Amino acid sequence: xxxxxxxxxxxxxxxxxxxxxxxxTRREAARALRFCAFAAAVTAPVAAALRTQRPGPGGxxxxxxxxxTYRGRRIGMVWTPPHGPAGQGRWYVTVDGRPLHLxxxxxxxxxxMVDHYCSYPSPLEAARAAVDALGPGQRLREPAQGPGGAxxxxxxxxxxxxx
Amino acid sequence: xxxxxxxxxTLTRAEQRRFVKALLEVKRRGEYDEFVRMHIEYFSADGExxxxxxxxxxxxxxxxRRFLLDLEGALRRVDSSVxxxxxxxxxxxxxxxxxxxxxxxxxxxRRSDHQVTTGPFAHREGHWTLKVNVxxxxxxxxxxxxxxxxxxxxxxxxxxxxxxxxxxxTAPWDSTVTRGFRNKLExxxxxxxxxxxxxxxxxxxWVGGDMLGGAxxxxxxxxLHHAFIDLQWYRWQxxxxxxxxxxATPPRRGDRQHGRIVxxxxxxxxxxxxxxxxxxxxxIYRYA
Numbered sequence: 001x002x003x004x005x006x007x008x009x010x011x012x013x014x015x016x017x018x019x020x021x022x023x024x025t026r027r028e029a030a031r032a033l034r035f036c037a038f039a040a041a042v043t044a045p046v047a048a049a050l051r052t053q054r055p056g057p058g059g060x061x062x063x064x065x066x067x068x069t070y071r072g073r074r075i076g077m078v079w080t081p082p083h084g085p086a087g088q089g090r091w092y093v094t095v096d097g098r099p100l101h102l103x104x105x106x107x108x109x110x111x112x113m114v115d116h117y118c119s120y121p122s123p124l125e126a127a128r129a130a131v132d133a134l135g136p137g138q139r140l141r142e143p144a145q146g147p148g149g150a151x152x153x154x155x156x157x158x159x160x161x162x163x
Numbered sequence: 164x165x166x167x168x169x170x171x172x173t174l175t176r177a178e179q180r181r182f183v184k185a186l187l188e189v190k191r192r193g194e195y196d197e198f199v200r201m202h203i204e205y206f207s208a209d210g211e212x213x214x215x216x217x218x219x220x221x222x223x224x225x226x227x228r229r230f231l232l233d234l235e236g237a238l239r240r241v242d243s244s245v246x247x248x249x250x251x252x253x254x255x256x257x258x259x260x261x262x263x264x265x266x267x268x269x270x271x272x273r274r275s276d277h278q279v280t281t282g283p284f285a286h287r288e289g290h291w292t293l294k295v296n297v298x299x300x301x302x303x304x305x306x307x308x309x310x311x312x313x314x315x316x317x318x319x320x321x322x323x324x325x326x327x328x329x330x331x332x333t334a335p336w337d338s339t340v341t342r343g344f345r346n347k348l349e350x351x352x353x354x355x356x357x358x359x360x361x362x363x364x365x366x367x368x369w370v371g372g373d374m375l376g377g378a379x380x381x382x383x384x385x386x387l388h389h390a391f392i393d394l395q396w397y398r399w400q401x402x403x404x405x406x407x408x409x410x411a412t413p414p415r416r417g418d419r420q421h422g423r424i425v426x427x428x429x430x431x432x433x434x435x436x437x438x439x440x441x442x443x444x445x446x447i448y449r450y451a
Binding site: 101103104105106107108109111113114115116117118119120121132133134135136137138139140141142 | 203206207208209210211219275276277296297298299300304306311312335337338339350351353355359360363364365367368371372375376377378379
């Protein structure tokens with residue numbers, strides 16, 4: 001079963017937690033608008049150019065590359081299509097040039113290693129949430145270089161974690 | 164005889180000191196970072212291939228129960244009087260209440276970079292340098308209540324909403340299920356905003372900083388939070404006497420969850436133990 005993005009849990013009797021503060025909705029709306037504008041400006045022309053290729057998650061076509069500066073951080077995203085019909089494609093996402101590991105939920109939403117207990121409708125929003133959580137001056141860890149890091153390569157590839 | 168896990172707010176100053184000292188010693192020995200690493204390794208998401216044991220799965224509760232027992236074992240090898248206390252976040256709900264005190268876990272992170280600068284786990288004390296992490300940061304961070312975009316702790320009624328569900332878990336046994344005690348407690352919701360975070364997940368979000376990420380074990384509050392989550396499983400069992408861990412048998416071939424989740428009598432990786440064996444640990448510990 002997949003839950004549609006943005007779908008609620010109507011009828012399950014879930015309590016609605018107290019609204020934290022006014023302004024949050026405005027902030028989220030502003031974010032959503034920014035995202036829509038960005039998606040329209042960037043994804044649409046690329047999609048038109050690459051229309052014949054297989055679409056990836058979020059409607060992004062194969063080989064899509066885009067980047068934006070968000071709160072002073074450079075977010076880069078490259079979609080790698082799946083190898084073969086049974087494979088899964090991957091977003092390779094970087095923040096300031098360093099890899100940010102993303103995971104996908106069964107409902108199609110995304111979470112990152114930095115913000116790991118909540119998910120977002122798109123990889124870009126997950127990357128922005130990671131930037132929000134990183135805090136000033138903090139950077140993702142640098143990928144291990146050379147043979148010295150080979151012992152942890154499996155984990156690093158999957159998680160982007162300093163070990 | 165079974166030992167007792169206590170409410171962190173009831174520990175004496177001496178008990179707090181012994182707990183903290185044991186944690187720092189486990190860290191000094193290098194054992195603590197193995198717990199951080201293991202938690203990262205077993206965090207698999209349900210939208211990808213592969214088995215899930217620790218999150219977005221029925222075995223969320225037994226996996227963390229066993230994980231806590233391992234940490235508690237490491238602490239008790241240092242000091243046999245120590246047990247993991249629990250943080251009752253339905254009662255201790257402010258940024259200065261238990262466990263955010265100078266003699267237990269220290270306080271909130273400072274505003275500029277969220278660095279924890281008070282208490283025994285402050286970096287400047289020299290005993291708590293983060294070694295396994297998703298960033299290159301070596302100091303502990305917190306952002307209690309996330310003032311920049313405030314989030315509340317789960318309420319007592321939200322916890323009650325999970326506890327009153329008489330079924331442990333339901334198909335498809337992942338983060339999308341809207342019924343069943345397990346995911347109502349684990350807290351994967353749908354949509355954005357308030358409904359996206361519940362109970363367990365919401366507490367990770369409220370603490371923020373390191374608790375928000377895959378390396379959340381770096382903040383020792385992880386254990387106090389998960390002891391309270393573990394206590395909820397016990398309370399749920401007492402309330403629903405005939406209810407058991409589900410699924411009782413593994414999903415069949417052809418089911419999308421086949422080979423991806425742990426049924427009642429299957430081995431829970433990385434240990435040689437089953438959820439059934441972890442359903443009653445009353446001979447090992449109890450809650451006060």
